[in-house]
Amino acid sequence: MPQQAVLVKLTQECQKNIPIAVKMTLYVDTLVIFTYYEKMNNDKLTESQERYISSRIREEREDWQERQPHEKGQRKRSDFIKQVHSACPTSALKANSLENIENGRARVKLQDAIEISYALGISLTELITDMSHPFSSNPMIPEKTNVEVFLDQTSEDRMLSADWQAAYAMKFLNSLTQLEELIKKYPAHGLINESLAKDVKKTLLKNEISRKNQLRIYIAELEGNKETAEKLRKESEINVQHTSIKERNELTRQVNAQIERSKYVMLDTLYDMGFYGMTVPNHLLSRAKKAIQQSESRNISPHENSILDEIDTQTIFLSVSE
Numbered sequence: 001m002p003q004q005a006v007l008v009k010l011t012q013e014c015q016k017n018i019p020i021a022v023k024m025t026l027y028v029d030t031l032v033i034f035t036y037y038e039k040m041n042n043d044k045l046t047e048s049q050e051r052y053i054s055s056r057i058r059e060e061r062e063d064w065q066e067r068q069p070h071e072k073g074q075r076k077r078s079d080f081i082k083q084v085h086s087a088c089p090t091s092a093l094k095a096n097s098l099e100n101i102e103n104g105r106a107r108v109k110l111q112d113a114i115e116i117s118y119a120l121g122i123s124l125t126e127l128i129t130d131m132s133h134p135f136s137s138n139p140m141i142p143e144k145t146n147v148e149v150f151l152d153q154t155s156e157d158r159m160l161s162a163d164w165q166a167a168y169a170m171k172f173l174n175s176l177t178q179l180e181e182l183i184k185k186y187p188a189h190g191l192i193n194e195s196l197a198k199d200v201k202k203t204l205l206k207n208e209i210s211r212k213n214q215l216r217i218y219i220a221e222l223e224g225n226k227e228t229a230e231k232l233r234k235e236s237e238i239n240v241q242h243t244s245i246k247e248r249n250e251l252t253r254q255v256n257a258q259i260e261r262s263k264y265v266m267l268d269t270l271y272d273m274g275f276y277g278m279t280v281p282n283h284l285l286s287r288a289k290k291a292i293q294q295s296e297s298r299n300i301s302p303h304e305n306s307i308l309d310e311i312d313t314q315t316i317f318l319s320v321s322e
Contacts, residue, residue: 035140035141039140045107048139049139049140050104050107050108051104052128052139052140053108053113053128053140054101054102054103054104054108055102056127056128056130057098057101057102057108057113057116057127058102060116060117060120060122060127061077061080061098061102061116061120064080064083064120064121065079065080076095077095077098077099077102078095080098080119081093081094081095081098083119084115084116084119086119087115087118087119088115088118088119091115093112093115093116097112098116113127113128125149125150126150128140128149129146129147129149129150130146131146131147131150131165131166131169132165132166133146134146134147134150134165134166134169134170135147135169135279135280135281135284145281147166147169147170147173148173150166150170151170151173151174151177164276165276165278168269168272168273168276168278169273169278171265171269172266172269172270172273172280172284173284175262175263175265175266175269176262176266176284176287176288176291178258178262179259179262179263179266179291179292179295180287180291182255182258182259182262183259183291183294183295186255186259216228216232217229217232217233220232259295260295263291263292263295266288266291267292267307267313267316270288270316270317270319270320271316271319273319273320274316274318274319274320275319278320279320279321279322280320280321280322281322282321282322285317285320285321288317289308289317292306292307292308293306293308
């Protein structure tokens, strides 16, 4: 079953009357919810994973309560439960249940995790990723680091609230991923062909309406409004019939400029990370060097030196090596 369909099914199973704002938060949490649901249904959550979820809930809940005005006296679990019930009126979560969850005496259900994260004002992804350690392996999805899980699932507006280390980690990984995708998609030499040019033009046009309509389509589907969802989907379709040589020249220039921009954003970010004493896992540094080499195959002759041979670049990579 496609993840979109799984998410719709899970949302309906969790709570029929879940607030509309929660549905919009869940939109960016597909992978996390799917992984969580599969592991819980098949009893595959390890003790360490359960302890991790419990500790993350406790940390985020205590942090939320610390930020509340002192005169409200919101320091007890019962005070936070009021916030949960305010955010999700049909929630069945109680203070003693929350205490058992936080102390590892009870397994946190997917429904509880969704309600708790929404009451905290964060997504489920943010709840299970400890972004104070962006390059640490994520216990729930161990094949990815915290920052990779976060970037896979979290919308750009959520990144603004991240701490400075997490922000640098996300900026580096974003620029690296963008560089790799551009290199893979577009040819190293010559003009972008007609087919790719149409694709670039279509993407530029579609991006203007994409995010807004995607959310609206998703909400319409959750509410069973197929007619509205289909209408919005058709509005998002862009039909590009032809691109001129002039347009292909301009689009080729834009692609090459974007590749160079992504490369230097990545290097500048690595420089800043090294300056502040951050380190980057070796496998990500290897990916960065490979992407730089591939990007340079477009515009340097065999007799020219690579930017990787320059002392400044080597110093940057050494400064962030583990």
